[in-house]
Amino acid sequence: MSRTFKNRAFKTTVLAAAVISAVGVAQARDQVRIVGSSTVYPFASYVAEEFGAITDYPTPVIESTGSGGGLRLFCNGVGEDTPDISNASRRMKPSEFERCAENGVTDITEAFIGYDGIAFAQSGANPAMEVTREQLFLALAAKVPVEGELVDNPYSRWSEIDASLPDREIAVYGPPTTSGTRDAFEELVMEAASEAMDAYGGEGFTDIRTDGAYIDAGENDNLIVQRLAENTDAFGIFGYSFLEENADTLIGSSIDGVEPTPDAIGSGEYPVSRSLFFYVKNQHTDEVPAMYEYANTFMSEQMIGELGYLKGIGLIPAPEEMREKARQAVADHESIELADLK
Known part of the structure; x- marks a missing residue:
């Protein structure tokens, strides 16, 4: 057999293998792969x-990795081993967008789905507790002002912060640093409260204490619900959706002064409300x-929508005009730019 023929045969074999591989990828990627927020x-x-149930496609596979963890996986690159969609309980950060671009993920559509509030909840066996963002900050911040100086947080009981609060140990189960809920809590509670305190010079302080008062409960919010029962x-x-789902026990x-209700969250009156999103990797459109x-x-x-199925499980719908705009952006595969996130 001539060397030319051997080379031609080798190239044909490689090409055939590539075609078979490509077909395999297309078949495997009939199933959408989704990662991201535990809230979404x-x-x-x-x-x-x-x-x-309603299409000929298999049910998508979804992993609850947290917003930050999901976007990290999403931004790892383009290809069958990377997610197609990442859910997020906050907007993508500029730094995440830049990392996506560095790894070749250069065409992304942002889908705004509605609103959610961050609940601060407890067992229904207790009386309701009213709390301010400043009190939450003092309970959870790594450093707090005492006699004009910032010191390691000395508070171990709620009543030490304010006599109106219950005489109970400060123990708060919350999300990890990879969670969009944690990001939103740090911004809407920790940063907002500390910026109003002279001790921090108008700068936001978001470091949460690590001495055991705040317990990292992982990405599964259902585990937090179980621990509050125990x-x-x-x-x-x-x-908020987890509070609504467990209203019989929490x-x-x-x-x-504002209760976590759908109306208060949707209007923005509830001070710890946030927008929910998912992000679509447009470069996977043909393969998936x-x-x-x-x-x-x-x-x-x-x-x-206002009468949509997701409202029944805790999603707070956006106004009709905003829903229509968001829906059209997805239908048009509209690409976001770095400037949109700043």
């Missing part, structure tokens, strides 16, 4: 189950044909 997870799971002295930080605290079928199903009025 219940909504995404509902849509995924419905999508699997430890009725403790509080938990999680998305009660939420009012924050700055189900991806935009799923995204459009999620954005439908049947899901995120």
Whole structure:
């Protein structure tokens, strides 16, 4: 056999293998892969189950990795081993967008799905507790002002912060640093409260104490719910939807005098409310044909509207005009730019 023929045969074999591999990828990627926020997870799971039932595509696979963890995986690159969609309970950070671009993820659509509030909740066996953002900050900050100086947080009981608060040990189960809920809590509670305190010179202080008063409970908010049933002295930080789902066993605290209700969250009156998103990797559109079928199903009025299914499990719908604008952005595969995130 001539060397030319051997080379031609080798090239043909490689080409055939590549074609088979490409077909395998296309078949494998009929199933959408989704990662990200534990807060968005219940909504995404509902849509995924419905999508699997009403289409010929398999039900998407969803991992609850936290917003930061999900976007890190999403931004690792383009290809079959990377997620197609990442859920987020906060907006993508400019630094995350830049990391995506560095790794070749250069065409991303942002899908705004509605609102959620961060609940500060406890076992329903206790009376309701009213709390302010300043009191929450003093309970959870790594350093607090005492006699004009910033010191390691000395408070071990709520009543030490304010006599109106219960005489109970400070024990708060909350999300880890990879969570969008943690990011939002740090911004909307810790930063907002500390900026109003002279001791911090107008700068936001967001470091949470690590001496055991704040307990990192992981990305599964259902575990926090379970722990509050076991430890009725403790509080938990999680998305409002989990409070609504467990209203028979948990009660939420009012924050700055505002109860966590759908109306208060949707209007922005509740001080710890935030927007929810998912991000679509447009470069996977051809290899994963189900991806935009799923995204459009999620954005439908049947899901995120005032009478949508997701409202029934805790999503706070955005106003109609905002829903329509967000829906069109997804339908058009509209790409976000770095300037949009600043």
